[in-house]
Amino acid sequence: MNQPRSDADRMRRRDLHDAAAGLTGPRLLPWTTPEGRPCYLSTDGHGYLSTLADNIESVQLGMGKELLEYARDATAPGAKSLSATEYRWLACRLTEALADALRVADSRGQCLPDPEEEEADEGA
Numbered sequence: 001m002n003q004p005r006s007d008a009d010r011m012r013r014r015d016l017h018d019a020a021a022g023l024t025g026p027r028l029l030p031w032t033t034p035e036g037r038p039c040y041l042s043t044d045g046h047g048y049l050s051t052l053a054d055n056i057e058s059v060q061l062g063m064g065k066e067l068l069e070y071a072r073d074a075t076a077p078g079a080k081s082l083s084a085t086e087y088r089w090l091a092c093r094l095t096e097a098l099a100d101a102l103r104v105a106d107s108r109g110q111c112l113p114d115p116e117e118e119e120a121d122e123g124a
Contacts, residue, residue: 002072028107031057057104065099 026040030053033039043050048058071090074082 028103029053030060030103030107035068037055045110060097060100061104064101067093 026042027045029039029041029049032038040092041049041053071094073079074090
């Protein structure tokens with residue numbers, strides 16, 4: 001039976017992934033400045049701020065997963081219709097969750113390449 005991974009196991013797996021991917025630059029943090037600009041941390045992947053960022057990313061992705069389940073239930077065939085205000089709330093929260101997930105992916109260097117750039121590279 002699968003046991004839930006401990007924080008130490010998750011950090012070890014992330015360190016191995018980062019080392020294999022050759023990630024050595026500053027880390028994009030899962031929060032912004034009050035002006036909305038990105039925050040970066042120069043780190044070796046250890047320390048208080050790295051752990052805090054890992055935990056915040058984990059919470060953000062977990063909340064996104066729960067929100068997706070709610071959205072699937074709310075939009076399933078035969079589900080009770082929501083009001084326009086409730087659908088707007090759902091759309092806003094889904095937008096926030098997607099932005100968080102994309103930020104985590106960007107931070108981890110796992111963003112998909114731009115298809116236009118791929119076509120240009122293939123044509124060269």
